[in-house]
Amino acid sequence: xxxxxxxxxRIRRTKPVPASGAGTAVIQQITxxxxxxxxxxxxxxxxxxxxxxxxxxxxxxxxxxxxxxxVTVIRTVQRLQRDGLVxxxxxxxxxxxxxxxxxxxxxxxxxxxxxxxxxxxGVPEGVAKVDAEGIEHHVSPxxxxxxxxxxxxx
Amino acid sequence: xxxxxxxxxRIRRTKPVPASGAGTAVIQQITxxxxxxxxxxxxxxxxxxxxxxxxxxxxxxxxxxxxxxxVTVIRTVQRLQRDGLVxxxxxxxxxxxxxxxxxxxxxxxxxxxxxxxxxxxGVPEGVAKVDAEGIEHHVSPxxxxxxxxxxxxx
DNA sequence: TTTCATTTGTAGCCTTGACTACATAAGGTG
DNA sequence: CACCTTATGTAGTCAAGGCTACAAATGAAA
Numbered sequence: 001x002x003x004x005x006x007x008x009x010r011i012r013r014t015k016p017v018p019a020s021g022a023g024t025a026v027i028q029q030i031t032x033x034x035x036x037x038x039x040x041x042x043x044x045x046x047x048x049x050x051x052x053x054x055x056x057x058x059x060x061x062x063x064x065x066x067x068x069x070x071v072t073v074i075r076t077v078q079r080l081q082r083d084g085l086v087x088x089x090x091x092x093x094x095x096x097x098x099x100x101x102x103x104x105x106x107x108x109x110x111x112x113x114x115x116x117x118x119x120x121x122g123v124p125e126g127v128a129k130v131d132a133e134g135i136e137h138h139v140s141p142x143x144x145x146x147x148x149x150x151x152x153x154x
Numbered sequence: 155x156x157x158x159x160x161x162x163x164r165i166r167r168t169k170p171v172p173a174s175g176a177g178t179a180v181i182q183q184i185t186x187x188x189x190x191x192x193x194x195x196x197x198x199x200x201x202x203x204x205x206x207x208x209x210x211x212x213x214x215x216x217x218x219x220x221x222x223x224x225v226t227v228i229r230t231v232q233r234l235q236r237d238g239l240v241x242x243x244x245x246x247x248x249x250x251x252x253x254x255x256x257x258x259x260x261x262x263x264x265x266x267x268x269x270x271x272x273x274x275x276g277v278p279e280g281v282a283k284v285d286a287e288g289i290e291h292h293v294s295p296x297x298x299x300x301x302x303x304x305x306x307x308x
Numbered sequence: 309t310t311t312c313a314t315t316t317g318t319a320g321c322c323t324t325g326a327c328t329a330c331a332t333a334a335g336g337t338g
Numbered sequence: 339c340a341c342c343t344t345a346t347g348t349a350g351t352c353a354a355g356g357c358t359a360c361a362a363a364t365g366a367a368a
Contacts, residue, residue, distance in 0.1 A: 122303070
């Protein structure tokens with residue numbers, strides 16, 4: 001018995017697919033790349049906050065801030081150290097490197113703009129905070145600038 | 155020799171941390187949850203597009219659209235099938251279930267609003283497309299509504 | 309019908325990011 | 339100082355989402 005008639009098999013196409021947009025793949029690849037940096041940005045931003053507020057950043061505070069176990073924090077911090085964003089030694093607290101500080105400053109500024117922008121649009125604060133957390137990592141310089149234009153009433 | 159003076163050790167805190175926001179952890183958890191649904195939404199959306207454009211959705215076209223290997227697509231599609239969003243059988247093309255279709259419609263509508271919104275703000279199309287791809291998954295109904303208000307000139 | 313390029317599938321590996329369970333260091337307190 | 343709570347670290351597991359290399363099915367064409 002061959003395949004049932006109502007279950008389409010593959011269809012051989014000679015033409016290279018009528019192209020649903022040339023750069024589709026590239027867009028997705030850029031988005032995946034942005035993705036892989038989200039954690040790093042969230043961490044350095046929170047580490048910077050903790051240092052300002054408490055004078056030091058500790059694994060347990062990061063764990064509380066992110067809602068994960070301390071083990072997850074420790075392993076993530078190890079990766080950040082491997083990537084040159086933080087410095088830490090066993091049983092000591094966590095410090096930002098120069099690169100980490102720069103990234104934290106950028107991330108924080110962008111986060112603030114996105115949050116203020118959403119609230120300026122009338123989005124309730126609670127919702128805006130959640131959305132900003134997810135959105136910020138995908139806001140390009142161009143879009144950030146557009147947000148700032150709106151905020152400054154231009 | 156004890157620890158060097160210039161490398162701070164831990165500091166014992168009696169108070170439960172001056173609270174850098176009560177719901178910080180919750181926000182991050184919501185963001186992580188949104189995260190885990192991104193691929194599913196991207197896939198059903200693209201599958202719907204392919205069906206409209208070519209009459210069927212095939213693994214190789216998805217691979218081209220996402221810029222990944224066909225193996226990644228096949229394994230992702232297996233997860234979507236496990237989760238009840240698509241139906242497929244070995245060597246056959248991919249179909250959306252009822253649930254998958256609904257999700258695709260929602261995702262597509264939201265994607266369109268986000269893209270149009272960014273372009274309405276003056277973000278160049280190429281950049282807007284990339285940003286929309288990342289942003290859309292973190293846009294709550296409230297924020298989406300705000301975007302639509304702006305688009306309708308309210 | 310046989311062949312063969314294309315497509316799909318399988319096996320196995322890697323990284324990230326999450327977890328539990330257990331082990332060890334730090335440092336306040338009695 | 340010894341004790342004991344808190345914080346940190348280690349070991350091992352898991353799922354998602356990537357990959358390469360190889361195997362098998364499809365379907366068009368010779």
